[in-house]
Amino acid sequence: MSIRHHLSDPLLMAYAAGNLPEAFSLVVATHVSMCDSCRAQLAAFEAVGGAVLEGTVLEGAVLEGDAVAMADGALESLLARLSVPDTAKPLAKRGDFPAPLLDYIGGGLAEVKWRSLGMGVRQAILPTAKGATARLLYIPAGQAVPDHGHRGTELTLVLRGAFRDAADRFGPGDVEVANEDLQHTPVAEAGEACICLAATDAPLRFSALIPRLLQPLFRI
Incomplete structure (x- = not known):
């Protein structure tokens, strides 16, 4: 699998710190299970967090009032802790979807409870906590999602x-x-339907009247 578009460091750091809404965390976890590069980067950020949690003072540091004086070799010691092996293993994929999605879907593609949005486009809203919404999207080959911001x-x-x-x-x-800043009209490529996992923390801003009228019904 050739992945060209990755998660940003701030998103990975927020995920490692547990600061993302559940819907966003689901997208991050699923992407990380598919992407060697982001999985290694996340492991590095988690190692940073683990090193900090071991103590608010680095090994060999000496407290001086409110300041911390770092002893010789302390920085090298921390960097050695943060070395991440290249063999970080992906989460297993069983059936149609990566492992992080399975509990939210309850099975494979056949178990997804799709709801039609029109023009062959379908969605399935997944059960997540408040703060953001996660959904699966099915876009038929060659079909466009309405223009939106x-x-x-x-x-x-x-x-x-x-x-x-x-x-x-x-x-x-x-x-x-x-x-x-992004206004776009996603179009599925010809030849195969596109299935996506999407998370939003606010309603979309559709350009056309009919999608705007249907927004409350479809929760998009």
């Missing part, structure tokens, strides 16, 4: 197939991070 952040991870928009092409494992 964003009132907050949207993470879209491609699980199968691919889509293109004004920003780039996104294939399996790629994640698009959209914010209020």
Whole structure:
């Protein structure tokens, strides 16, 4: 799998610190299970957190009032702790979806409870805590999602197939991070339906009237 679009360091650090809404955490965990590069980067950030949790003072540091004086070799000691092996293993994939998704779906593709959004596009909202919403999206080959902007952040991870928009092409494992600056019309590539995992922390901003009228019904 050739992944070109990765998660940003701030998102990985927020995930490692447990500061993301559950819906965003699900997207991050699923992408990390598919991406060697982000999995290694996340391991490094988690190692940083582990080193900090071992004590607020580094090994060999000496307290001087409110300041901390670092003893010789303390920095090297910390860096040695943070070395991450290249053999960080991906989470298992069973059936149609990566492991982090399985508990939210309750099985494979056949068990997804799709709801039609029109024009062959379907969604399945996944059970997550408040703060953001996670959903699976099914976009038929060659079909477009209505043009829209964003009132907050949207993470879209491609699980199968691919889509293109004004920003780039996104294939399996790629994640698009959209914010209020991006207005786009994602179109699934010909030949295969595109299935994505998406998370949003605010309603989308559709350009056309009909999608805007249907937003409360479809919770998008």
